[in-house]
Amino acid sequence: MSDNNMVKIKDVVKSFGQHQAVKNVSIDIKQGEFLTLLGPSGCGKTTTLRMIAGFESITSGEIVIDGKSVASQHPYERDVNTVFQSYALFPHMSVEENIAFGLKMKKYSKAKIKEEVERVLNLVQLEGYGKRKPDQLSGGQNQRVAIARALVNNPKVLLLDEPLGALDLKLRKQMQIELKHLQQKLGMTFIYVTHDQEEALTMSDRIAVMNDGHLEQLGTSREIYETPKTKFVADFIGETNLFEGEVVDSSEINAVASVEGNQIPIKPIDGLSPNKDITLTIRPELTWIEGSEPSNGKPSLQGKYVENIYVGSVQKVIVALPSGKNIVINESPMNASDLSPGDEVNVCWDVDKAGVLTS
Amino acid sequence: MERSTKKAYTLLSPSLLLFLVFLAVPVIMIIIISFTKNDGYGGIIYEFTLQNYKIALESLYLKIFLRSVYWSFLITVTCLLIGYPFAYFISHIKKYKNLLLFLVIIPFWTNLLVRTYAWIILLQNDGVINGFLKAMGFIEGPIQMLYTPGAILVGLIYGFLPFMVLPLYTSIEKLDRSYLEAAEDLGASPIKTFFNVTVPLTMPGIITGCFITFIPALGIFVVPDMLGGSKAIMIGNIIRDDFQINMNWQLGASVSVLIMTVVLASVFIFLKLSNNKKAF
Numbered sequence: 123m124s125d126n127n128m129v130k131i132k133d134v135v136k137s138f139g140q141h142q143a144v145k146n147v148s149i150d151i152k153q154g155e156f157l158t159l160l161g162p163s164g165c166g167k168t169t170t171l172r173m174i175a176g177f178e179s180i181t182s183g184e185i186v187i188d189g190k191s192v193a194s195q196h197p198y199e200r201d202v203n204t205v206f207q208s209y210a211l212f213p214h215m216s217v218e219e220n221i222a223f224g225l226k227m228k229k230y231s232k233a234k235i236k237e238e239v240e241r242v243l244n245l246v247q248l249e250g251y252g253k254r255k256p257d258q259l260s261g262g263q264n265q266r267v268a269i270a271r272a273l274v275n276n277p278k279v280l281l282l283d284e285p286l287g288a289l290d291l292k293l294r295k296q297m298q299i300e301l302k303h304l305q306q307k308l309g310m311t312f313i314y315v316t317h318d319q320e321e322a323l324t325m326s327d328r329i330a331v332m333n334d335g336h337l338e339q340l341g342t343s344r345e346i347y348e349t350p351k352t353k354f355v356a357d358f359i360g361e362t363n364l365f366e367g368e369v370v371d372s373s374e375i376n377a378v379a380s381v382e383g384n385q386i387p388i389k390p391i392d393g394l395s396p397n398k399d400i401t402l403t404i405r406p407e408l409t410w411i412e413g414s415e416p417s418n419g420k421p422s423l424q425g426k427y428v429e430n431i432y433v434g435s436v437q438k439v440i441v442a443l444p445s446g447k448n449i450v451i452n453e454s455p456m457n458a459s460d461l462s463p464g465d466e467v468n469v470c471w472d473v474d475k476a477g478v479l480t481s
Numbered sequence: 482m483e484r485s486t487k488k489a490y491t492l493l494s495p496s497l498l499l500f501l502v503f504l505a506v507p508v509i510m511i512i513i514i515s516f517t518k519n520d521g522y523g524g525i526i527y528e529f530t531l532q533n534y535k536i537a538l539e540s541l542y543l544k545i546f547l548r549s550v551y552w553s554f555l556i557t558v559t560c561l562l563i564g565y566p567f568a569y570f571i572s573h574i575k576k577y578k579n580l581l582l583f584l585v586i587i588p589f590w591t592n593l594l595v596r597t598y599a600w601i602i603l604l605q606n607d608g609v610i611n612g613f614l615k616a617m618g619f620i621e622g623p624i625q626m627l628y629t630p631g632a633i634l635v636g637l638i639y640g641f642l643p644f645m646v647l648p649l650y651t652s653i654e655k656l657d658r659s660y661l662e663a664a665e666d667l668g669a670s671p672i673k674t675f676f677n678v679t680v681p682l683t684m685p686g687i688i689t690g691c692f693i694t695f696i697p698a699l700g701i702f703v704v705p706d707m708l709g710g711s712k713a714i715m716i717g718n719i720i721r722d723d724f725q726i727n728m729n730w731q732l733g734a735s736v737s738v739l740i741m742t743v744v745l746a747s748v749f750i751f752l753k754l755s756n757n758k759k760a761f
């Protein structure tokens with residue numbers, strides 16, 4: 123390996139008949155990286171993963187694993203393993219036999235297999251469960267067995283297709299942390315598929331956001347969340363308020379756009395020019411409410427207070443703008459507001475905290 | 482819970498009645514007759530005797546019975562070897578799947594007797610196959626095919642293949658493809674995947690197919706009669722002859738009871754064994 127890329131996905135296309143499920147996706151994945159493919163249902167995440175594993179042929183483009191193009195390799199010849207969404211544990215084999223399967227295929231000695239099975243059972247904290255059948259385990263335990271069965275082969279890349287999808291919220295959160303720790307401990311390259319953006323943000327080194335078969339944005343969790351490059355990413359990751367607008371004036375140091383009928387200062391990013399259409403993305407947690415218009419030139423929008431929704435850690439304040447559009451503001455439940463519906467309020471934010479999207 | 486059991490029995494009652502009248506009663510009658518005496522003209526004298534069983538266990542009958550078991554076994558294994566790849570093929574293609582399934586089911590709509598006649602037309606000395614071979618110049622005189630053990634085997638395999646294919650197809654079709662992908666993912670070649678995953682997971686279909694081929698094959702008499710002439714008889718022919726020709730119902734009944742016992746015992750033992758292994 124000249125560079126330290128373990129997997130290179132180069133301009134990969136996958137067509138099913140007329141339908142393109144994956145469109146010109148290119149991603150380089152580093153050795154030891156935790157990369158997540160994130161996107162809504164049907165966007166081509168599983169298809170991409172299956173092409174890496176070898177279960178789907180590539181219509182055009184190339185996939186390179188550890189420096190070798192894998193186009194001609196069958197799944198059983200590739201040095202990658204998959205944790206399937208449904209786990210696909212062999213129901214006629216015990217936990218031990220399931221885990222030993224890969225090593226048996228590689229003709230390891232009996233003693234070595236036993237030792238390795240013990241090791242991974244330990245790793246996934248399932249000591250003593252080896253003799254059970256998959257139908258005698260809980261969902262979470264089966265999930266660990268599926269991970270152990272893949273890990274024991276020590277693959278160059280581990281592929282995980284929504285492995286936590288079937289678990290309840292609490293167990294899922296716990297397993298997210300455990301999986302992440304496991305990955306760091308082993309230094310193994312993980313390619314992880316999920317449609318849960320919170321899960322992606324929690325676990326990933328980098329996230330590839332996919333939409334309708336193409337790659338929307340590739341970046342670290344922080345980049346994806348804080349500086350989304352497209353409207354889709356801004357909308358899909360976390361909660362946000364999106365406003366269409368038009369640039370009125372722009373220079374190196376400041377810019378103004380017309381948004382909801384108001385002239386509002388925006389972040390002066392590259393490529394702005396008067397009359398250009400933009401989208402402003404304002405995160406609820408980066409806004410606040412003031413009774414009167416801020417005097418310090420901070421951007422703000424005036425509207426009428428509608429209601430207050432308590433969701434535990436925060437309360438969501440809904441404000442209706444004159445256009446009828448709602449804007450959502452997160453406030454700490456401590457700041458119990460004494461507003462009543464219909465009150466005039468100003469929704470404010472810092473200029474550089476609102477994303478400006480030009481596409 | 483209890484109510485639903487009751488309801489189930491109520492709903493089942495017509496079929497339970499049918500089962501009683503047409504299966505249980507005749508079987509009980511056979512068992513009773515097997516312990517009675519023959520008046521020499523085919524009449525039944527209701528006196529208890531074990532004489533029939535003594536004759537039924539004589540070496541001639543035993544030999545034919547063992548031969549029938551051997552043949553049924555051969556037929557079952559051959560049907561499995563032909564039927565499995567075929568069922569596998571049907572469940573893995575997309576086009577023509579229904580057509581092929583239809584072709585498997587069609588024979589069920591035609592009487593086995595009629596279909597066996599078709600084999601006679603094919604196999605006899607001036608039949609289709611001999612005619613063809615002669616016309617092509619491969620042979621001078623006809624090859625004797627009809628009335629040989631080979632003809633019986635071919636006819637029986639043909640007759641029972643659909644019984645084997647259907648349960649196999651059902652269990653192969655049910656097999657979740659993700660298991661096969663998991664095996665391949667873990668480094669198993671297609672052949673290893675087949676023997677380590679596909680076969681064990683379709684075992685219920687294999688067992689069902691073997692039973693519903695083996696058991697009727699053991700008792701059949703029509704096919705050996707028509708294709709085997711008088712030379713090769715199976716135990717089914719013996720029973721039929723005792724009832725219809727020799728007018729010795731007692732002997733036919735006792736042979737039947739013995740076969741039933743053997744079959745039931747082997748089914749029972751087999752199920753017990755496969756249950757104990759907790760394979761499924």
Ligand SMILES: Nc1ncnc2c1ncn2[C@@H]1O[C@H](COP(=O)(O)OP(=O)(O)OP(=O)(O)O)[C@@H](O)[C@H]1O
Nearest residue numbers: 138141143161162163164165166167168169170317
């Ligand atoms: N074997 C196939 N034949 C035809 N179309 C397919 C096939 N597999 C997937 N597709 C289509 O390709 C698209 C992408 O599917 P894919 O399974 O990759 O989505 P996904 O992102 O994994 O979605 P989800 O989150 O629901 O699992 C979908 O529109 C799907 O209908």
Ligand SMILES: [Mg+2]
Nearest residue numbers: 167168169283
């Ligand atoms: Mg998927």
